[in-house]
Amino acid sequence: MSIKQTICPRCGKPSEEGLCGPCRLHEIEWVTVEPRVKTIMCSTCGSRKVGSTWSDCPVDREVLGRSLVIDGIRFHPDIKDPAVEMEIRELSSNRSQAYITLSGECYGIPKTGKYKTLIIWGKEQCDRCCRISGSYYEGIIQVRADGRRPTEWENRRSAEIAYQAEDDAQQGGDRLSFISSLDVSKDGVDIVVSSLGFGQSIVNYLSSYFGAKSTSHPKLMGEKEGRKLYRVTWSIRLPRIVRGDIIERAGSYCQVTGSDGTTLRTRDLISSSPRSFREDETVRVIGNIRDAEQAMVTHREGLTLGILDPKTSIPLEIAAPKGCLTQAGGAVSIFRDGDMIIVVGY
Template sequence: MKNRSVCPKCGGPSSLGLCDRCRLEDALLLKTPEAVEVTVCPVCGSHLLRGRWQKADEPLEDLISDAVAGEIATHQDLEDPEVEISVSRKNPTHYLVSVAVRGRFGGLLAEEEKVVAATVRRTTCDRCSRMAGNYYEAIVQVRGSSGPPASFELEESRKIAEARTDLCLERGDRHSFIQETKEVKGGIDLVVGSTQQGRSIARAIQDRFGGSSQESYKLVGMRDGKKVYRTSILIRLPRLKVGDLIMAGGSFLEVRGFEGRRVATTSLRDGRIIYLSEEDSEDVVVAGNRSTAEKGVVVAEDRDVLEVLDPESYRTVSASRPGSLKAGVGEEVEFLRFQGEIILLPPGRGEKVS
């Protein structure tokens, strides 16, 4: 007769050593901390995680749940463990977290539950502290080359600054914020929390409008034995804007963009790309900008000329047809007025060339 193995604790059958039931009685299925602490900023809601402030887009209860979940462990022999965490509030700073685990232990269903105390500590984060203390590292100065920038350029610069600030913050620059936007003679000053943020804003404004930039530095004190500098970034927007219709060398050109110190234009006559140097662009005549273009209906056409109904005088006006403008009778075209004439515009970059 074969010998049967028995559990040395209860005497029941067992394949080897303690049976599953006795092993389960002695096993610690769930290991949790006695208490956790979550630190949040009462101003912006950011939370402190492993010594670094991070933006929080989730409710406080979820932060507490995540903090507990990061410190629990289950028994190595518990198969297919399912963990449930629920958070209940006792008062504004104290919470109770119930943690339950279920699974299979050997051939038995097993479960265990524990309660963890959670404390919420509210401390103003480094970013909000700097904002409240009027701290800043850089000033982005937006100016014109031959006079104050246009109002739409200043408004667009503000929007660019806000978008780049959000992007820098998302990429981990916790000191990225706009402390103040000041209207000054000749433009605006964007007072920002981070030099890196200021440079990002300056590059984005230049990408949009072209122009030049220059940095200067000023020693403002010492911190932790190191010299602290404040950066001023001067951006001079170019005289010409994207969409400007200009006359150069007896031809009409439309400004399409900027490449370094060059102005990229296209010829209305044949669509050729023509680059102007910074010096040459200072001498051209500006007829207007596409953003202020009017619209009229074509009433007659031939290869080189279109007859357009002037919406102001209701008279038919003849105008040279740009090389890429294929509009026919009954279609609308865009034009600018210049020295008593109308100048037809080719399709814009977002328009279809038919």
């Protein structure tokens, strides 16, 4: 023993300073393990409750169980290179048993130990599922068309936009923004929403996408903790004429390229030149470009196209619009107005 070495006052063995490693280790608890850990999950959607707050749980049960057990393990600050090995066995739907092997080094002495932790899976219905099961709602969005019935495409697109808004809200962490119900009929779409802010966001999306006008009609439903509670009905009116419509005005056929609610921006289907004019009752809507048919071109002579009628296979000759370079063997998009056939795409 060198002169710089000291004696452990407890066991008499050599020690660099004060108590030796084994005696110091005897004075501390190198690791503590919670014998039971608990979490509360929604039995309907699998969300997790932490404190008083619910949140979506993106991991599976085993990964969450391992995280809960690890959170219940406390190594002493002097432990070096701590390691955890774990096996989880399912006991029942609300009980799991974790078998843990812990190891590390403390004061130059390797330590290892085996422990068990019981995982308790509590079950409750979360705030969102409670509202859904109770048919809770704060607003109704009614999508209708001005002077006509919405097309099947408009109804389908309205529903898609609403559900996309719901996905965006959920991914943004707004658990209480959801669609309570969505009904599609020949008159339009009715969207029942869980919150006023969420409802307004859907109204904004739909109004912007379709260039539609909207109005809101709040109704006082009562008070809660001194705060007035309202339910709102939004009315969205899709414009009579929308982008892509094929219209006839004063004997000319045009395709609508845009609208601000009062002025139509169009493309003449014969001259291909842009035209703008105010929407009025003299404009006749024939249909929409989405419903165009494809016709094979059999021959071409100057500005005259020979086509096969896609319905009857009868050869026809129609006017080629300016800029149309389609030759025999190609195809053009056509639209019918009674006996008149107009080229709308090439």
